Amino acid sequence: MIELDGVSKTFDGTILALQDVSFSVATGSVCALLGHNGAGKTTAINILSTLMRPSYGRAFVAGYDVVQEPAKVRESIAVTGQVAAIDWQLTGRENLVMFSRLHGMRRKDANDRAEALIQQFDLADAADRGMVTYSGGMRRRIDIAAALVVPPKVLFLDEPTTGLDPLSRRGVWDLVSSLAADGVTVLLTTQYLEEADVLSDSIVVMDHGRVVANGTSNDLKRRIGISYCTVSPVNPADLPKILAAVADFEDAQADEVANTVSVLAPNGVATLSEVFRRVDRLDVELEDISLRKPSLDEVFLHLTGSVTP
Amino acid sequence: MNSVAVLTERMVRNTLRNDLPFAVLAPAGNFVIFNLALRNVIDTGGIGYPQYLLPVIIVQVTLIGALTTVDRAARDHQSELGIRLRTLPISLLAPLTARMLYCLIRGIIALLATIAAGYAFGFRMLGGFGHLIAFILLVLTLTLALSLAADATGVRVSSASIGMTGGSSQILLVPQMILVMLSTGMAPVESFPEWLHGFVRYQPVSQVTDTLRGLAVGNVAVGSLASSLAWCLGLLVLFGAVAVRMQRRTQ
Numbered sequence: 001m002i003e004l005d006g007v008s009k010t011f012d013g014t015i016l017a018l019q020d021v022s023f024s025v026a027t028g029s030v031c032a033l034l035g036h037n038g039a040g041k042t043t044a045i046n047i048l049s050t051l052m053r054p055s056y057g058r059a060f061v062a063g064y065d066v067v068q069e070p071a072k073v074r075e076s077i078a079v080t081g082q083v084a085a086i087d088w089q090l091t092g093r094e095n096l097v098m099f100s101r102l103h104g105m106r107r108k109d110a111n112d113r114a115e116a117l118i119q120q121f122d123l124a125d126a127a128d129r130g131m132v133t134y135s136g137g138m139r140r141r142i143d144i145a146a147a148l149v150v151p152p153k154v155l156f157l158d159e160p161t162t163g164l165d166p167l168s169r170r171g172v173w174d175l176v177s178s179l180a181a182d183g184v185t186v187l188l189t190t191q192y193l194e195e196a197d198v199l200s201d202s203i204v205v206m207d208h209g210r211v212v213a214n215g216t217s218n219d220l221k222r223r224i225g226i227s228y229c230t231v232s233p234v235n236p237a238d239l240p241k242i243l244a245a246v247a248d249f250e251d252a253q254a255d256e257v258a259n260t261v262s263v264l265a266p267n268g269v270a271t272l273s274e275v276f277r278r279v280d281r282l283d284v285e286l287e288d289i290s291l292r293k294p295s296l297d298e299v300f301l302h303l304t305g306s307v308t309p
Numbered sequence: 310m311n312s313v314a315v316l317t318e319r320m321v322r323n324t325l326r327n328d329l330p331f332a333v334l335a336p337a338g339n340f341v342i343f344n345l346a347l348r349n350v351i352d353t354g355g356i357g358y359p360q361y362l363l364p365v366i367i368v369q370v371t372l373i374g375a376l377t378t379v380d381r382a383a384r385d386h387q388s389e390l391g392i393r394l395r396t397l398p399i400s401l402l403a404p405l406t407a408r409m410l411y412c413l414i415r416g417i418i419a420l421l422a423t424i425a426a427g428y429a430f431g432f433r434m435l436g437g438f439g440h441l442i443a444f445i446l447l448v449l450t451l452t453l454a455l456s457l458a459a460d461a462t463g464v465r466v467s468s469a470s471i472g473m474t475g476g477s478s479q480i481l482l483v484p485q486m487i488l489v490m491l492s493t494g495m496a497p498v499e500s501f502p503e504w505l506h507g508f509v510r511y512q513p514v515s516q517v518t519d520t521l522r523g524l525a526v527g528n529v530a531v532g533s534l535a536s537s538l539a540w541c542l543g544l545l546v547l548f549g550a551v552a553v554r555m556q557r558r559t560q
Contacts, residue, residue, distance in 0.1 A: 049396045075398040085389035089323040101315045102397055146393075 001027040001154060001185040002048060007057035009043050009209075017043040019209045020057070025187055025202065030180045032196035033189040035206035041189035042082075044206075045156050048187070049079045062153045078147035079156045084139040085146070086131055092142045093118060093127040100149045117145040137168030144175065155179060157188040161195060173199055193293070205303055212303045229265040229272050231279055232258075232287040245278045251302065264302075265291055312399035316407030321414060324381070331377075332419045336370040337426035343495070344430055351496045356522075359430040363423065364521035365494025367448055368514050370419050372485045375455035378412055379481065382463030405556050409456055416452035420445065436527025444524040447537060451517060454544035461552040494518035513540040 002025040009018040018040045025031040033041040046052040048061055050070040059066045062076035086095045093114050100110035118127045121141045126134060134142065140160065147155065157176070161169040176199055180186055190196055196203045197217045205213040205220070213220055228251075231242055242261045243254045249263035249271070265271035272291050279286065340363065348358035385391050385404060394404055424432070434441055462481070489495070491505065492514040501509045509515060520537035523529030 051392065051395055071398065074396055077396065079393060079396045081389055081392065083389045085393035087319060087323070087390055090319075098315060098319060099397075102312050102394075102399055104311055104398075 001025055001029075001062060002031070002187055003060040004044070004048075005058045005060075007044070007047060007054045007059050009040075009047060009052065010055045017209050018047075018054075021206075021209070021211055022057075023204045023211060023214050025185055027185055028180060028183045029201040030176060030186040030188070030199055031202045031204060032200035033187065033204050033206055034191070034193065034196045035189075036191060039206040040209040041206055042158055043209075045079070045158050045187070045189060049077055049156055050074055076153040077156060078150075078152035078154075080143050080147045080158065080160065082159045082162060084131075084143040086139075086143060088131050091128050091130055092123055092134070092138075095131065095142060095146055096149065099146045103150045105149075113149055117148065121145045135168075137164055137171065140164060140168065140172060144172070148179075151182070152184065154185045154187070157186065159189050159191070161190070161192070169195075207303070227265050227268065227291045227293055228262045229275050229289070229291055230260045230262045231275060231289045232260050234285040234287050238282075238284045241282055241284060242279055245282055246275055249275070259287075312397075312403040313406045313410070316394075316404055317410045317414075320407060320411040324411065325415070328377070328415060329418070332374065332415050333422040335373060336366060336419050336423035339369060340366045340423060340426045340430070347495070351500060353497060356526075357431055359427055359432040360525070361522065362495070363427040363432045364518040364525065365489060365492060365514065366427075367420060367423050367521065368451070368494060368518055369485075369489045370423055371416065371448065371452050371455055372489065374412070374415060374419055374452070375459040376481055376485070378408070378456050378459035379463040379466070382408060382460040383467035384463075386464045387467040401556055402553065405460060405552060408460055409453060412452060412456035413449060416449060416456075417445075420448055432525075434525055436524055440524045440527050440529070443529075443534075444521060447517065447521060447524070447541060450538075450541040450545060454541055454548055457545065457548035457552040461548060461555045464552075464555040488512060488514045492518060513537075513544075516540055 004021050004023055007018055007021045008016070010016055021040070021044060023031075033044060035041050043052065047054050047059055048066060050066050050073050053067055061073045064072040064076065066073050087098065090098065096114035096117050097107075097110045100113045101107065105113060118124055121144075123138065123141060123145070126138055131139065131142070144157075144160070160172050160176070164172065173195070176186055176188065180201075188199070200217065202214070202216055203220055204211055231246075233239060233242060236256065236259050239254045239256060239259070239261060243252060246252050246261065246263050250266070251264040252261070253263075254261045263271070263275060265275075268291065272289070276289055279289070340359075343366065344359055344362055347362070351358065351361075353361040385408065391404065395401065400406075424434070434444070436444075459481075491501070491509055492512060493509060494514055498506055498510050498515075516533065517537045517540060520529055520533045523533055
């Protein structure tokens with residue numbers, strides 16, 4: 001349903017935003033583009049939604065070439081960006097009617113469609129108020145509703161949960177899952193590993209405009225270890241001692257700001273108890289010792305060898 | 310074309326509310342001020358000053374109106390909504406077309422306001438119905454040509470650097486002032502120093518105001534009409550091509 005084949009994008013002939021990017025997304029599945037700011041996620045979305053042309057390579061959406069048949073692509077897609085793309089001077093309902101009519105509906109059909117979306121997105125109380133009074137979560141809902149006035153084959157969501165509170169984030173996740181269940185192919189970008197993990201069938205990790213990993217959430221986890229074991233001493237001066245004791249573990253590193261030493265824990269609790277045994281011998285007072293999911297930084301550390309993009 | 314109607318309706322509903330006082334009061338205000346200040350200073354021969362002055366006020370109002378288009382086009386093009394419109398299954402030219410229809414609607418309102426103010430001070434449409442229609446069409450052609458130029462400028466500025474949009478229309482005020490002040494719209498060519506006569510006589514504002522003055526009294530020279538039409542249609546085609554190209558250009 002979505003396919004990129006060696007896509008590169010340069011700005012002003014020098015800045016390389018995308019470098020030989022290739023991946024594909026199957027019909028009705030959810031794919032997450034995971035990466036830091038500036039990794040090239042938005043550029044990829046812009047190319048797939050016909051806002052930009054690739055400098056090299058080819059890209060297809062719903063079977064249409066984004067450069068050769070952009071009008072056909074636009075008939076198949078819907079896009080929401082990082083900021084709500086609505087008319088701030090209209091009410092929520094007026095926005096939905098406007099987008100419905102832009103999709104060619106007659107006024108009456110547009111009114112009916114707007115009402116249906118208002119019910120579906122639980123916006124009945126706010127629908128006739130100005131958009132400026134909406135909370136972040138409501139703006140996101142109306143923005144996504146506006147993208148769905150005509151159900152698309154492919155939906156692009158650029159950081160759909162950035163800036164949302166946990167409850168609203170959960171709401172967006174539920175929505176994405178139900179859309180995928182209805183057969184919509186979803187490509188979303190995110191900076192949160194957890195989000196990619198929960199939502200997507202496949203994850204494409206990007207860094208510096210390149211694809212550094214591509215696979216299911218489980219594939220990636222296997223590649224970067226299930227979790228990390230983290231040790232915090234009461235006295236930060238003990239960090240080097242602890243690091244020396246566990247230095248032979250993979251990815252062992254001390255973080256002085258967070259006052260932790262962490263190591264990759266491929267064997268979970270077994271690794272934890274081995275770390276505990278060694279640290280226990282050191283006669284160091286501990287604040288905390290725990291297993292936790294790898295952070296995105298650790299994914300990057302593992303996949304690219306650099307934490308900062 | 311449904312999309313053009315929807316987008317135009319949106320602009321008329323949203324923008325006109327804020328735009329209307331300016332569109333109505335600016336022309337009337339300009340007319341009253343220039344008329345009061347200059348009617349006893351400038352010798353226009355056999356023709357009363359309100360009758361002489363009104364066409365250049367219309368041209369000036371058209372120019373200033375076009376300046377507001379610069380910022381509107383820049384905002385429209387670069388806004389999240391403007392970007393989303395470029396991913397919808399509508400013509401890439403629909404937003405531009407809607408903005409231009411809005412400019413024409415705004416232009417008609419400003420034109421009516423100016424003529425109304427003129428009538429209060431003694432300006433009269435003395436020609437027949439045909440002259441009136443020609444008068445209106447010439448003004449609207451000019452409005453469209455200048456609005457297209459302003460739109461292309463706004464889109465260009467918004468793509469180049471967003472921070473500059475506020476200043477762009479300010480810079481464009483200067484050529485606008487020069488063209489209006491150094492034209493035969495304010496005063497006959499004899500009132501200017503001799504070395505300026507060539508510019509003053511043949512620049513487009515002089516040509517167009519001369520034709521409009523003729524159409525208002527029902528007596529227009531064919532040469533004058535041809536010259537004004539050539540300017541307006543020439544600018545329309547030129548700026549139209551540029552504005553359409555700005556819309557089509559994807560990065």
